Amino acid sequence: MNRDKEKELIADLLRLLKRYKDYDAPYIRNDGDIVIPLDAFLKKSREAHSKVAEVFQSIMNDDPTFRKRNSTWVE
Numbered sequence: 001m002n003r004d005k006e007k008e009l010i011a012d013l014l015r016l017l018k019r020y021k022d023y024d025a026p027y028i029r030n031d032g033d034i035v036i037p038l039d040a041f042l043k044k045s046r047e048a049h050s051k052v053a054e055v056f057q058s059i060m061n062d063d064p065t066f067r068k069r070n071s072t073w074v075e
Helices: 003-017 040-062
Strands: none
8 A cells, every 4th residue: 555545544544533532543553554542541441340350250250159150041
């Protein structure tokens, strides 16, 4: 892809991303991939929520009184 087309594509993406405030400005990596990064604050927030969910799952899995659901559906 030539440089003019890349610039045009990035400009179009910037116009589109104005509607989506959760993302940072796109950029083209050396290998030609286009990256549209998630806002750093949101990324950290998602990671924190994921870690909390993992902790609760671990607690529930380790609790012998917790009745695990059967993974199969039988009618």
